[in-house]
Amino acid sequence: MVNALEGPLVRLGEVELIGRVPSKLRAEIHGLARSEDVVVRVNWSGDPEVAAWGVSLGTSQELGLSAEGWLEQKGTMTTSALLVGPELAHDPYATPPVMHWRDVRERARNLGAWPVVPGHERPLWEWVPLERVGPLRFGMSPSEVSAALDGETPAGRIGHFPHWWSGKAGQWYLSEDRFEKAGVSAHYWTHPNGVPRLGAVTSCGRTGPQVAHAGIPLVGVSPPALDAAIIQHIEDHDLGLRFCPNAAAVWDGLQLVLQTARAGDAAVSEPTFCAEEWEI
Structure with missing residues (x-):
């Protein structure tokens, strides 16, 4: 797992995966997938997942430093990525190595939309x-x-x-x-x-x-x-x-x-x- 806030930058072709605006990265992933004729599906968190590449995307809340130097919240999300080998790529979050680290089976599955009630x-x-x-x-x-x-x-x-x-x-x-x-x-x-x-x-x-x-x-x-x-x-x-x-x-x-x-x-x-x- 490459952390959204502290992990290294990772590039897939010409697409940067880490620390991105989620909607922009989603559009770029779909564009790259079309060019390589691979399938993009939606994972448990509502983010793109591509078995052919062993990539499952996620997000974290963005944090930063205030003018005074202390940690503060931002109002935005930024992207992370789970990268796996071919033996786990068919369903990464259903495989034992990933489940032992993050078991999402009991969490509400997101279909890729985040509506907010006014x-x-x-x-x-x-x-x-x-x-x-x-x-x-x-x-x-x-x-x-x-x-x-x-x-x-x-x-x-x-x-x-x-x-x-x-x-x-x-x-x-x-x-x-x-x-x-x-x-x-x-x-x-x-x-x-x-x-x-x-x-x-x-x-x-x-x-x-x-x-x-x-x-x-x-x-x-x-x-x-x-x-x-x-x-x-x-x-x-x-x-x-x-x-x-x-x-x-x-x-x-x-x-x-x-x-x-x-x-x-x-x-x-x-x-x-x-x-x-x-x-x-």
Whole structure:
């Protein structure tokens, strides 16, 4: 895998693969494929994949350095590439060497489009830090979460076996439910009584409900603009500041994680709201 931000530049013919605008690279890949009469398909992330070349493209959010020299988010995506030999090229992400590194079987498959719901069409949810997000209260069971979302059935579930490496699978533990209609993911920890309990909620950056704090919309907005608004509010009110691993700025003590979702060539904010006991 050639990293989008730190990997070497890689060229396929006259086409540069790394650190590119995704839509521009997609057009160039299709053009080169036509000239060489090879098939381009869409991989699990919605990006081009060409078995004849052993190339499967991907993206990462672009980061950069501020004028002061610290790491900061950009509002754009940039390309990476998985390069494999002929024995893996027929379906790279379904082969054991790649699955052990990145297992995408339980992830939602993207068909190559990233539509974003306009802000005025999103429901507005209230966030009470450390207690609840909209109708979802931390500590709920999966059945209670589904009931609070008007009975919606999860479109996808992710879980794990705690001791898979020992060869003894044991009990399967639910860790995440994805609700497509509501536009949220529910994250669980396993309570001592064995029932999963809600520990965090993610509002999907492209389709999820809007959630605001201190009058600042947190969902589906440009990451640099959101960083600027949060930092300004923190400075104006002399509050604590914390940075997420992806360099996003958040209020200290609120158990908030600000990640991003892809929206074509752009990135939009995707927050996760956590219970007090949830490790972030």
